[in-house]
Amino acid sequence: MSDSTIDNRNTDTRLWSNKAKNLSPYVPGEQPQHDNLCKLNTNENPFPPSAKVGEAISAVLANQADDLRLYPAPESDDLRAALAQLHGLDSKQVFVGNGSDEVLALAFASFFMKEQPLLAPDISYSFYPVYAQTFGINLVQIALADDLSVDANDYSQPCSGIIIANPNAPTGLLLSLADIRKLASAHPDAVIVIDEAYIDFAYAAEDSSDKAVSAISLINEFDNLLVTQTFSKSRSLAGLRVGMAFGNASLIEALTRMKNSFNSYPLDKLAQAGATASVLDKPYFEETCQQVIDLRESLTADLTTLGYQVLPSHANFIFARPKEGNASMVANALREQGIIVRHFNQPRIEEYLRITIGTKAQHERLINALKAL
Template identity: 85%
Template sequence: MSELMSDTRIIDTRLWSNKARNLSPYVPGEQPQHDNLCKLNTNESPFPPSPKVGEAINAVLAEQADELRLYPAPESDDLRAALAQLNGLDSKQVFVGNGSDEVLALVFASFFMKEQPILAPDISYSFYPVYAQTFDVELVQIALADDFSVDADAYSQPCGGIIIANPNAPTGLLLSLADIRKLATEHPDAVIVIDEAYIDFVNTDDSSTDQAVSAISLIDEFDNLLVTQTFSKSRSLAGLRVGMAFGNVSLIEALTRMKNSFNSYPLDKLAQAGATASVLDKPYFEQTCQQVIDLRESLTAQLTTLGYQVLPSHANFIFARPKDGNASMVASALREQGIIVRHFDQPRTQEYLRITIGTAAQHKRLIDALQELSN
C-alpha cells in the first residue's frame, strides 16, 4: 500500500493513477483568516472592484434569478465582445476561462504537448513547471540574467513553445515589445505565450523603460503570439475567477476546442455579468491602477530609505532585499506581528521578499514594523 501524509492524516494512494501520485502540485499563497491581519502575500488588489460589478450581479439575482437554472452562455459572448472592443479586436480573437490558471492549463494542452521542449524563465510563475508535469511537457528553464531580467537572446534554441510572464513574477521586471517581437519572429512555428497578469500596473510615464504597451498590440502581426491576462489583479476580481487570452483566430479556436473537451461552460452567469461590468467601467479601472502605481512608488522609496534593495517593479508588488539579505528572518518577524509577505526559499530568491502593494495604512504598518526590526 502506498501512503502519503496530509496534515495529520495518512492518505491511501493505491487507487490513484501514476500521474496523480507523482504530481508536485502548485502551492498557492496563504489565505489565513485572522483578525487584524495585514495580508501582503498574494498580489490581490487593495481596492474593491468597480461598484458596477455588484450592481450587475445583483441585477442578475433580482431580475434573472430564474435563469440560474439554465446553463450560462458557453462562449461568454457579451464579455468577449466587451474585451474585444476594449482592445480593438474581433470577438473571435478573444477567449475567456475560469481564471487565467484554467486558460494557461488549456494553453499547455492546446499548444505545448509536442516533441520539442518549451522554454520558460527559471524564476517565474511557479505554476508553469506544474503544468508541464501535468501534461507531460518537457520544460527547459532559461536562467534570468544577473539583474533578474529576461534575456531574449537566450531563447534562440529550437523549441515547441515559449511562455514568459511579463511583467515577470516575482521580480516585477518588464520585457520590451522589441524582445517579444524578436521571440515571435525567431520561432514562427512555435506559440509564444506572454502572460500579462500584471501588465495594467506598468507606469506609462516611467522614462526608464522604452515601452509600456501590452503585447496585444502585436497579435495581428504574429499568428503565433498569444497573450493571457486576468481579472484577479487590476480589476480586483480574484474571487470571481475570470481570465482571458488574445490571439490569432486559429489559436483561439484551438483553445475553444480544448475547453469544450473539458468544461464547456467555464464561466457562470454571475461571473460573466460582473466581469463585463468591470470592463465597461474604464474610469474606475484607470483610477485604481494609478493608485496602485503611486502606492508602489511610495513604498519603494520608503524601503530604499531603510536600506532595502528594490527591483524596479512594473507590477502590483515589489521584490525587495533587506540590507543583510536575511529575508527569511524578516518574513518570520513580520508574521509574528500579523503581517504576511511572500518568501521564496530558492537559491537565487532566498534573500528577497515579494511584497504585495496594499493600502497606505497597510504600508505604514509594514514600515513601522520594519523600522522596529532594524533598531
C-alpha cells in the same frame, strides 16, 4: 515546482493513477484568517472592484426570466465582445476561462504537447512546471540574467513554444515589446505565450502617457503570439475567477476546442455579468490602477530609505532585499506582528521578499514594523 508532495505512508493511494501519485501540485498563496491581519502576500488589489460589478450581479439575480436554473452562455459572448471592443479586436480573437490559471492550462494542452521542448524562465510563475508535469511536457528552464531580468537572446533553441510572465513574477521586471517581437519572429512555428497578469500596472519609460504596454498590440502582426490576462489583479476580482487570452483566431479556436473537451461552461452567469461590467467601467479601472502605481512608488522609496534593495517593479508588488539579506528572518518577524509577506526559499532569490502593494495604512504599518526590527 511546488514543494507539495504526497506522503505515501499516511495516504492510501492504491486507487490512484500513476499520474495522480507523481504530481507535485501548485500550492496557492497562504490565505490566513486572523483579526487585524496585514495581508501583503498574494498580490490581491487593495481596492474594491467597480460598484457596477455588484450592480450587474444583482441584476442577474433579480431577473427571474433569466435565473440560475439555466446554463450560462458557453462562450461568454457579451464578455468577449466587451474585451474585443476594449482592445480593438474581433471577438474571434478573444477567449475567456475560469481564471487565467485555467486559460494557461488549456494553452499548455493545446500548443506544447509536442516533441520539442517548452522554454520558460527558471524563476517565474511556479505553476508553469506543474502544468508541464501534468501534461507530460518537456520544460527547459532558462536562467534569468544576473540582474534577474529575462534576456530574449537566451531563447534561441528550437522549441514548441515559449512562456514568459511579463511583468515577471516574483521580480516585477518588464520585458520590452521589442524583445517580444524578437521572440515571435525567431520562432514562427512555435507559440509564444506572454502571461500579462500584472501588465495593467506597468508602463514604458518612453511612453509619455504612462500607459501600460501590452503585447496585445502585436497579435495582428504575429499569428503565433498568445497573450493571457486576468481580472484578479487590476480589476480586483480574484474571487470571481475570470481570465482571458488574446491571439490569432486559429489559436483561440484551439483553446475553445480544448475547453469544450473538459468543461463547456467555465464561466457562470454571475461571473460573466460582473466581469463585463468591470470592463465597461473604464474610468474606475484607470483610477485604481494609477493609485496602485503611486502606492508602489511610495513604498519603494520608503524601503530604499531603510536600506532595502528594491527591483524596479511594473506590477502590484515589489521584490525587495533587506540590507543584510536576511529575508527569511524578516518575514518571520513580521508574521509575529500579523504582517504577512512572501518569502521564496529558492536559490538566487532567497534573500528577497515579495511584498504586495496594499493601502497607505498597511504600508505605514509595514514600515513601522521594519523600523522596529
